[in-house]
Structures are given as structure tokens and as C-alpha cells.
Amino acid sequence: MQARKLITTIKPRDPVGKTRRRLAVELIGELESIDRKIKAADKELQQLVTDRGSTLTDLHGIGPSSAARLLADTGEVHRFRNRDRFASWNGTAPLDASSGEQQRHRLSRAGNRRINRVLHIMAVVQLRNPTPGRTYFDTRKAAGKTSMEAMRSLKRQLSNVVYTRILADQKRSETASPGGQSGTALQSSATGLTPHTGPSDKPHPRPTTTQPNHRLPAMS
Template identity: 55%
Template sequence: MTGVIIGVDPHKLSATIEVVDQHGHLLGSGRFTTDKAGYAAMRSYVKSWRQRAWAVEGANGAGRPLAQRLLADGERVVDVPAKLAARVRLFDTGHNRKTDVLDAHSIAMVAVRTAGLRELAPDGELEALRMLADRRDELAQRRVQTVNRLQRLLSELVPGQRKRDLSALQAKAILASVRPRDVAGKIRRRMAAEELADLVAVDAKLKTIKAELRAAVLGRGSSLMEITGVGPAGAARILADVGDIARFADRNRFASWTGTAPLDASSGEHVRHRLSRAGNRRMNHVLHIAAIVQLRHDTPGRAYFLRKVAAGKTRMEALRCLKRRLSDVVYRRLVADARAADTGPGGHCGATLQSSAVDLHPHIDTSDQPLPGPATPTLRPTPPPRKATPPKAHASAS
């Protein structure tokens, strides 16, 4: 990375920056507000360094608004994961003290010392897709809360009855059969009617946004919805969170990011793996939903799951294996779609257009483990002992 690096610790109302050179030497620092005047002052402060790159912590999270503003103004922005910044802060001389100034310093040091940080690129369509996916998730969460409140009120109005997966029409039919005469019952029924109206409104919004997501996913040339169990919302979430699939070297790195690759917990001759709770949990949820859908239908994924159970794995272990396979399927789909659009990553060894959940092709391995095989040994082999050379016999004097 050429030029100076500007480490940014972003917040909703302020941003603390530190400017360093390629050797980590401090060139400048400051704290600016995130309003229009503060943003302009920050840009004016760094304009003397013409070759500059902004290292923003959490460019897909808390730092997204600032990162998007910088991208819109033609700035170069890289994303610094919060975990990397925390590690630098831990091993720094500040004894892991967490202040805005120290955070900006650790972010800048990560950008100086780490190669391969993800560089952001302006993509209005992808940003719109992300906003739609976030909005859909919020509406789905609101619907769950509304249904729970409605279920509680209906169970009080009609004791002993509870409908699983309650729909608006079912709730309307139940509510129409109740005519309480006491004051508390009337208030309860009115509140249930209000919750029912909210449920109808949320369902209408979800239906509309689902159509928008479908059109947006297809507009990007994605084939993710062809995978059983991946709908418009799941496909949009995958595209929004992944961004450029080229940032993942192979399917194993992708599986580690989705949290579907088991963690190696082997010790000595005892080889075992344990569940990984790391990675992108939203992506893990999308793969979990896809796996559950495949288990409910006659799919290759269900056949793979049953084979794993027959081989001695528990149902949860078999489900994790299926999610790992689905992660590979999604990765290959993303690579294939990127290549079809002539913007995909090059040199991905082993990528294939096959998209079955179980990959019955004989040239594709199972990849239940995060790594394809044992690590290359680093110790030199011990040389064989040299054989002792017998002493030469001296010729006798004649």
C-alpha cells in the first residue's frame, strides 16, 4: 500500500484519525465530528497527503456510513477487522487500554503491517441490495414480535387454544369468534385487533420487499436462488455480506468465514474436531435454513444427511456436515456467477460449476474438514547414522 495510511476509529457522531507513513511513524492525528462540517474539516486536514488510503474499522458495520461517504468522494478505503485491531492493541505498550486515540493507532498499524486487507469499491447496486436485505430482516423480526404478542392475547381470550405458525387470516377467524363482555376482555380484544392490523401491514411489506429482492438478485445475474432452500432473502444476504468473492482464496476459507468449517481440536494420536461458533452468523443462519429446507424434501442433501447418520454420526453432526457442503455449493455458485459476468476471481483451483448439495461427482472430495489434508511437515528428517569405516590394513614389510 503506497502513500500514507489514515487509521479511522468511527463512531456515530465522531471519528478519530491517525495518519502514519509506511514505517508506522506518526504524521498527524485529530478528532472530527461526522456532520457535514466535521467531515469537510477531516478531508481538508488530510488533503496535503495526496497519496493516501483510509483504513476504517468495521467498514461493514459501525464504519459503513463513513466508508461509503469516502468512497463516494473517490477516496481509497480498506476494511480493518475489529479483531485484528484488538490484537494489535493487546500487544502494544498501552496495556490494552481502549481509547479512541489508541484505537485509531492500532487500526493504522494493522493497515501498515497486514497484506491482503479487503479494499472497498463503490457499488451502488450492492449497497441498495444490502439495505433491502437489512430491511427485510428487520420486518421479519417485527413480524415475530407481533405474532408473539397476538398469540398471548388470543390465548387469554380463548384459553386452551394455540395455533402454531399463526397467520393473519387464522387470527382474524379466532378473533371474530370472541365477544367478551367484561371491561378487561374488551380491552384485550381491542389490543388483539390492533396487533392483527400490524400483522397484516407487516405481511404486505414483506411481500413487497420479497419481490424487490428477487428482482435485485436476478438483476445481478446470480444463480443462488436455484439452490434448494435459498430464497430471495437468503440470496440477497449472501450477496450483500460476501461482496467480492475474490477475497476468499478457496472454499475452505469461505467455509471458515461462514462458520461451517469445524475447528481442529486434535491432540497427539486423538483426532477430533469441534463446532465453530466464529464466522459470519447471518451467513451461518442462511445456510442453516437451507439445510433444514433440504431435509424436509426429497433432495440430494437429505440423502447425504441420511448417509452420515447411517455412518454413525448424530443428527446434529450430520446437519453440520450438510451445512459445510452447502457452503461449498454457495461458494462455487458465486465463483461461477462472477466468471460468467467476466468480473470473477482468477486462478481458483478446483472450482466447479456443479451445484449439488452433496457433490456426487467422483472428482470432488467430501471436505467435511476445514483443511484438505495434513500440514506440510517443517522438521527436517533425521539423517541415517553413518557406518563406521574399517581401518586400512598396513602392508607387511618384505
């Protein structure tokens, strides 16, 4: 770490300065230890995610811990009838807040907040880089949306991206041959973010609250 290199150049002569330097060296050592543990945990999580046949970490903004959280909380993806149900479950589907002739929607505070946070982090990472998500956000802003509204729309689209990727991975796993080799190649279109207002952008009255701990029938 650069901090360790920097501390070696500091050579105080007074007792107070020497004490401060010693404490700084100890703190740097602790941070390096924590950093090594984080890297080791990420490596283990990446292996677990890969062993599941998931390609979620190929998506921009999804790391090993986020992928593991998505897989653990989502459980059996087929319990969601479509991507709209998935969005309602994770809280990215907007809620209707219209009044009279004024049509408006508001952010849902319900749904799975852990997955909602994963999608929020994914959105922030994409906004910091030249990604399809950045393009989508800028397009929504150019159409007159506020930054908050554009972010809400982006998270909704990223929910579609994640759902499509999980579903494609699941289908590929289901069609794998007994020898472990994939059968018919299923290419996911999850990386595409085409700005539009379609059925997936429509609000849903309430989120799905079923738990992923048990295999559930398809949602209606």
C-alpha cells in the same frame, strides 16, 4: 388471514369481552401490516438479487434476504482461491481438535457468523424436506456420525454449494455479451451433494478475516 375470519365469529356481550375483542382486532391488523411490509421487502430484495444476475434463490433454503446477505458479505467471490477458503471464511470448515492418537474435529466458532447463520437456516430447511441435503445428512448418520456432526458436515457441503453457485453466476456475468445476453452457458453442479470425505472436509487452522468492502487479491 384466518385469524381475522375467526375473530368475526366471536361476539362477546360483556364489556371485558368486547375490550379483548377490540385489542385482538387491532393486533391482527398490525400483524397483517407487518406481513405486507415483509412481502414487499422480499419482493424488492428478489429484484435486486435478480438484477445482480444471481440465481442463489434457486437453491433450496435460500430466500431473497439470505441471497442478499450472501452477495453483500461475500463481495468479490474471486478473492477466495477455492471453496475451502470460502468455508474457512464463513466458519463451516471444522477445526482440528485431535489429541495424541485420537483424531477429532470441532465446530469453528470463528468466521462470518451472519453467513454461517444463513447456511444453518439453509440446512434446517433442507432437513425438513426430501432434498439432497436430507439424503446427505441421513447418510452421514448411517455412517456413525452424531446428529451434531452430521449437521456440521451438511453445512460444510452447503458452503460448497453456495460458493459454486456464486462463482458460476459471476462467470456467466463476466462472459455476457455487450447486449446483455449470456455467452457460453455455464451449468453449475451446485445442487449435487455427494456424500464423501475429501479435501473439502479437512479442517483448516483458522478462518479468513478479510472484509468484503474492497476488492482483494486472490487468497493464498
